[in-house]
Amino acid sequence: MATDARGLTTEVAVRVRDLHRSFNKDGGVLNGLDLDIAPGEFVALIGRSGTGKSTLLRALAGLDRDVAGHGRITVPEQVSVVFQDSRLLPWKRVLDNVVLGLRGPDAADRGRNALEEVGLAGRERAWPYQLSGGEQQRAALARSLVRQPQLLLADEPFGALDALTRIRMHALLRKLCAAHRPAVLLVTHDVDEAIVLADRVILLDAGVVRTDVRVELTNRVRSDAEFARLRTLLLDELGVDEEARR
Numbered sequence: 163m164a165t166d167a168r169g170l171t172t173e174v175a176v177r178v179r180d181l182h183r184s185f186n187k188d189g190g191v192l193n194g195l196d197l198d199i200a201p202g203e204f205v206a207l208i209g210r211s212g213t214g215k216s217t218l219l220r221a222l223a224g225l226d227r228d229v230a231g232h233g234r235i236t237v238p239e240q241v242s243v244v245f246q247d248s249r250l251l252p253w254k255r256v257l258d259n260v261v262l263g264l265r266g267p268d269a270a271d272r273g274r275n276a277l278e279e280v281g282l283a284g285r286e287r288a289w290p291y292q293l294s295g296g297e298q299q300r301a302a303l304a305r306s307l308v309r310q311p312q313l314l315l316a317d318e319p320f321g322a323l324d325a326l327t328r329i330r331m332h333a334l335l336r337k338l339c340a341a342h343r344p345a346v347l348l349v350t351h352d353v354d355e356a357i358v359l360a361d362r363v364i365l366l367d368a369g370v371v372r373t374d375v376r377v378e379l380t381n382r383v384r385s386d387a388e389f390a391r392l393r394t395l396l397l398d399e400l401g402v403d404e405e406a407r408r
């Protein structure tokens with residue numbers, strides 16, 4: 163358990179201290195990064211291409227054992243990861259994909275419930291190729307949530323989906339997170355997606371957190387003045403020019 167500046171106990175789901183990662187001798191990708199995520203907190207991670215977002219996510223997921231670096235990482239016991247592609251095994255039916263590696267006599271029931279929660283009831287015996295891209299991502303979310311993760315790591319999970327499906331997936335993810343309350347770290351290129359979904363948006367630059375803003379919105383719609391203020395602030399930080407902002 164961690165303590166704050168006053169010595170009071172603070173609970174964290176994720177604690178990262180002085181994290182360094184590099185792929186070659188020319189320079190670091192992560193350069194002394196610090197980050198805390200509270201239990202149940204939804205953090206969106208944005209930043210220009212190549213600033214180390216996926217490198218951070220992989221470090222938290224423990225998927226970077228062959229990368230040079232040091233620093234302290236604390237994550238909860240149950241961590242689930244979703245990627246841009248669903249990574250469903252094509253030779254297993256949807257339910258078998260969802261419960262893969264899950265133990266216990268109630269595994270199949272838990273899998274069915276998870277599929278129902280993501281709107282895929284009745285598709286348990288389908289093969290992955292029979293699902294649309296959005297449905298495959300729903301199945302990937304079901305596979306993550308059935309493990310009741312305390313931390314959900316998501317690397318551009320909606321990046322390959324069309325605009326309408328993305329909006330539907332935003333609503334679904336918000337509903338699932340409200341129900342299960344995992345801490346979430348979502349990597350996205352989409353500033354609007356970050357503001358629609360997250361409690362906090364952090365911006366990575368040169369391998370450290372440069373901006374860290376809290377999203378306090380009652381209505382998560384673009385027409386909200388606070389939404390517009392955050393959007394402008396983050397796009398300014400990203401150096402996006404006026405032309406490209408619509």
Ligand SMILES: Nc1ncnc2c1ncn2[C@@H]1O[C@H](COP(=O)(O)OP(=O)(O)OP(=O)(O)O)[C@@H](O)[C@H]1O
Nearest residue numbers: 185186191209210211212213214215216217218351
């Ligand atoms: N396995 C690897 N081997 C060598 N270099 C790598 C490897 N993985 C990432 N890099 C480099 O590390 C830097 C950060 O990559 P990373 O994928 O973390 O960035 P990112 O912020 O997620 O980028 P993007 O937004 O384009 O997905 C890049 O310069 C990339 O080329």
